[in-house]
Amino acid sequence: MVLTKAQAKSLSILEVARSLGMEMKRNSHKEYYWKEHDSFKIDTHKNTWHWYSRGTYGDTINLVQEIRQVSYADAMNFLETGQSPEAKPMEEVRQPFRYSLSPYEQPFREARNYLKEVRGLSDETINFFLEKGVLAQARRRDRDGFTEDVLVFKYLDKSQTIVGASLQGLSPYPERYEGKGYLKQIMYQSEGIAGLNVSIGSPKRLIVAEAPIDLMSYYELHKDQLEDVRLVAMEGLKEGIVSRYAMEALQEQGVLVEDGRDYTKARDLTKTSQFLAKAAQNSTLFHDHKQDNLITLAVDNDKAGTDFIETLREKRFQSSMPDLLKERETGKWIGINIYKCKKKRIKNT
Numbered sequence: 001m002v003l004t005k006a007q008a009k010s011l012s013i014l015e016v017a018r019s020l021g022m023e024m025k026r027n028s029h030k031e032y033y034w035k036e037h038d039s040f041k042i043d044t045h046k047n048t049w050h051w052y053s054r055g056t057y058g059d060t061i062n063l064v065q066e067i068r069q070v071s072y073a074d075a076m077n078f079l080e081t082g083q084s085p086e087a088k089p090m091e092e093v094r095q096p097f098r099y100s101l102s103p104y105e106q107p108f109r110e111a112r113n114y115l116k117e118v119r120g121l122s123d124e125t126i127n128f129f130l131e132k133g134v135l136a137q138a139r140r141r142d143r144d145g146f147t148e149d150v151l152v153f154k155y156l157d158k159s160q161t162i163v164g165a166s167l168q169g170l171s172p173y174p175e176r177y178e179g180k181g182y183l184k185q186i187m188y189q190s191e192g193i194a195g196l197n198v199s200i201g202s203p204k205r206l207i208v209a210e211a212p213i214d215l216m217s218y219y220e221l222h223k224d225q226l227e228d229v230r231l232v233a234m235e236g237l238k239e240g241i242v243s244r245y246a247m248e249a250l251q252e253q254g255v256l257v258e259d260g261r262d263y264t265k266a267r268d269l270t271k272t273s274q275f276l277a278k279a280a281q282n283s284t285l286f287h288d289h290k291q292d293n294l295i296t297l298a299v300d301n302d303k304a305g306t307d308f309i310e311t312l313r314e315k316r317f318q319s320s321m322p323d324l325l326k327e328r329e330t331g332k333w334i335g336i337n338i339y340k341c342k343k344k345r346i347k348n349t
Helices: 005-010 013-019 060-068 072-081 110-118 123-131 212-225 239-252 266-273 275-282 303-314
Strands: 024-026 031-034 040-043 048-051 056-058 135-141 147-156 162-169 184-186 197-200 205-209 229-233 295-300 317-320 334-341
Touching: 005 060, 005 072, 013 024, 013 031, 013 040, 013 048, 013 060, 048 060, 056 060, 060 072, 110 123, 110 135, 110 147, 123 135, 123 212, 162 212, 205 212, 205 239, 212 229, 212 295, 229 239, 239 266, 239 275, 239 295, 266 275, 295 303
Parallel strands: 205 229, 205 295
Antiparallel strands: 024 031, 031 040, 040 048, 048 056, 135 147, 147 162, 162 184, 197 229, 295 334, 317 334
């Protein structure tokens, strides 16, 4: 029997992903991520997928087209028979990020009010991040013509070039967005191992939080004690982002030699995202304990956060877990986890 489009879309997207050879790991009761690319998520309730670092998403048919790089007809044939033409190699070169909201930026009024009234941040903290050039307010238009004001979190690289951004809606629209009804989105073609980051002094260590507003909250509480540090937001729980900024910090300190990587190339992006894991297995880089406090990881004290910690431990990262800080108004707080790397043989990645 020929599979209809509706029937194809109703197939279990998790099973389709597995049939494509994708190793999926459970992140929550309804969410799975691809082990090879942790920015790729599947929502089993909605039966959809979203590849956040690439800005692509869709249903079961689109998934086959994306992973196998085949036509609609070939994707339907695969879903019906399990067979498809020889897979084409995935695109090895990514187009550089283009910040399309620049012409639509607005005065930072509603965004400031959101950060103060909804998120409880002070003007001092908001101004600090504004002066670093990583915040903006813009008017966003969706594909269906819907427009709304958004808070933009910009990802800047070492040359202060925008290489990605994420968006936070300023007003709830429950009919459009699940949960509390606010837009949360990573912009298309954002660099997959980049996040909002700001430096204080000459960074000798990293403080890494899950999301930009978590990072701003951390700064709010500890700004008087912060010196020579880089603050980084992962936009989730992404080891690749931690690896990228840890590597760059070591390069800036002269511990590693800079090698001019191009993150529009999949090979360089993957190599950097695996830096910490490779170093943990193959390097004596940290044997003298000079970098024991390189990374302070601030993650939510929930299952996803503890699972992330366990994932790093499995890769021979050692952690110490001080007492949790006082609870935030939102009802959850951030555990501070200082990660120390155990190394073996030196190997420059």
